[in-house]
Amino acid sequence: MTTSLDYSTMFRLDGRRAVVLGAGSGIGREAAQALAAQGAEVVCADLDPDAAAATADRTGPGATALALDVLDRAALAGAARDLGDVDVLVLTAGTHVRKRLLDYSAEEFDRVVGLNLRGAFDVIRAFGGPMAARGRGSIIGFSSMRAVALEPGQGVYSASKAGVTQLLRAAATEFGPSGVRVNAIAPGIVETPLTAQIMAEPDWYRAYADKSVLNRWGRAEELAGAVVYLASDASSFVTGAVLAVDGGWTAAD
Template sequence: MSENMSTSLFDLSGKTALVTGSSRGLGRAIAEGFAKAGARLVINGTDPARTQAAVEEFRAAGHQAEACPFNVTDEDAVVSAFARFDAEGIAIDILVNNAGIQHRKPLVEFTTDEWRRVIETNLTGAFVIGREAAKRMIPRGSGKIINIGSLASELARPTVGPYTAAKGGIRNLTKAMAVEWAAHGIQANAIGPGYMLTDMNQALMSNPDFNNWLMSRIPSKRWGRPDELVGTAIFLASDASTYVNGQTIYVDGGMLAAM
């Protein structure tokens, strides 16, 4: 295979990607990677000002980007966003379900409302947005859906029960999407990040006991960087992965491989 042919497999030129929760954090890193690979970006977040500011930064760097702020737990807002895309002739070729929250406390102390908030954001939101995207992808006969899972898709730790349940659900939601939509030319896969240097993990990073434990568990002996998800995301968003479906790829420094 020639170098041009091999690199063209990863070219996202002419594709439009919606990345939820992309005004900052992991979603922002993935969106930046997609933009550099040629994609047009739809930037999403719950804060309209922050979302628009991110769009302006993308445009200043020479990329195509526009804002679409909404909360992934607001089904009416999600449906309206896709109706807007239809009206404006925007076809979402790539969807990354990245938006998520964390809430830490012992399971016996969680209220039902707190449980539901985590599940609704991390799991139900991915279903609703995935459903709306697939409704448009199926008639076109193509599409890429990337759900952001976690090490918690496979393993549990104390105090993050709802998150663990949601991310385990993401793993099997991804399989369900693949089983139902693969025949329509859609690939649905997931990425399971390990412990990444993000705002969500700030409390853990500043805890010496946790950090020492983590360094003893990760073969790479360090936290991951958000930009280290980009290569996997581009692979799953591109023509390089047209026969990869229903899989979760863990980007975790080898943590799941270690006893």
């Protein structure tokens, strides 16, 4: 039996356009560079235009920058239309307010759920519809290990990420017959601007490192391989999946 998949190029993305939302820093920035390294034409999108431009400069001559607010539905629809054929969509944008439920304000709840969950909903619709119409594409969203393993002060964020997981799985079932794959990546504790508050506290930093099976925090670049895998033909039969990249945090009690 022979295979139609060329194992020597199965991770290559030559000729494909990838849009990374949240490319200005952290995991998004590393994902953009990794996709470009495999041959993709990368659009580095971020709310901060200077950060988007800086990532595009780091990513290489084929990369472009785009200022885009994922909370602006009209802007999302316009970007999806103006960019034309998008083969890979990566959504890393997110926010967090670490407070117990009784301490949360309504504004903070709306901010976290609005960006993490409603933003994902709008992004999936804006880019997933055209992908389904063309009959191809890969959507990669970021959930979190907090969708399944939480602690006091993480409730709203965890709920939003659990919702993101289910949204992505729903999209996988609805877009799959049209040839579009949709998957989630669930990071563990990773050194990014979103975790700067914890990183600044030595006791917390060490405690979180010890909770991982590998006894350390993850680095943003260690998520890039998962993004490339789910974007490429190497994962051609993978959809509706949640890929944990958490240093074994959710594997051990």
